[in-house]
Amino acid sequence: MLSISSGWLVQALNLPSPFFSPRELADEISLLVIHNISLPAGQFDGNCINDLFLGQLDCNAHASFKDLKGVEVSAHCLIRRDGSINQYVSFTDKAWHAGVSSFKQRERCNDYSIGIELEGTDDIPYTRKQYQQLIALTLCLQDQFPAIIMDNIVGHCDIAPERKTDPGPAFEWQYFRQCLTEQATRNKT
Numbered sequence: 001m002l003s004i005s006s007g008w009l010v011q012a013l014n015l016p017s018p019f020f021s022p023r024e025l026a027d028e029i030s031l032l033v034i035h036n037i038s039l040p041a042g043q044f045d046g047n048c049i050n051d052l053f054l055g056q057l058d059c060n061a062h063a064s065f066k067d068l069k070g071v072e073v074s075a076h077c078l079i080r081r082d083g084s085i086n087q088y089v090s091f092t093d094k095a096w097h098a099g100v101s102s103f104k105q106r107e108r109c110n111d112y113s114i115g116i117e118l119e120g121t122d123d124i125p126y127t128r129k130q131y132q133q134l135i136a137l138t139l140c141l142q143d144q145f146p147a148i149i150m151d152n153i154v155g156h157c158d159i160a161p162e163r164k165t166d167p168g169p170a171f172e173w174q175y176f177r178q179c180l181t182e183q184a185t186r187n188k189t
């Protein structure tokens with residue numbers, strides 16, 4: 001079981017990012033956005049994702065990083081291929097993950113969402129450990145923020161369809177939702 005203390009996941013490696021902003025009182029957390037990221041694209045392991053979210057990425061280290069110069073982005077959590085979790089922003093603050101976005105006609109999804117990155121790409125299957133941890137994390141977040149109902153768990157592709165494709169066709173929504181439902185039922189009995 002995962003647990004949250006003062007906005008931070010107890011079981012995560014906490015790496016506080018400078019890229020966040022406080023939530024307003026009116027911003028009830030009601031949306032969970034699933035993303036993917038890999039740096040360089042398609043390569044796993046290494047420290048580049050941490051470096052990006054902490055504002056420490058050496059943009060000369062790889063040709064593809066040039067576009068990332070000056071980019072200020074973050075997410076609340078990253079679930080790595082081995083299932084370990086890093087957290088960069090307190091759940092009670094806004095991470096800068098969604099960009100220009102809208103959900104159910106409401107814009108600026110960062111204001112009222114939590115952003116979870118899976119280390120991966122649109123087309124490479126995610127690992128079982130990633131699904132296990134994503135399910136455990138989602139249940140933990142739903143416990144803390146009950147407005148995140150099943151219907152309010154979406155991909156970045158759903159809130160910014162013209163710009164974004166993640167988590168991509170590799171993400172097994174049906175499997176994820178089914179496990180989530182089963183696990184939630186099991187926890188209640």
Ligand SMILES: [Zn+2]
Pocket residue numbers: 034035036097156164166
């Ligand atoms: Zn994304």
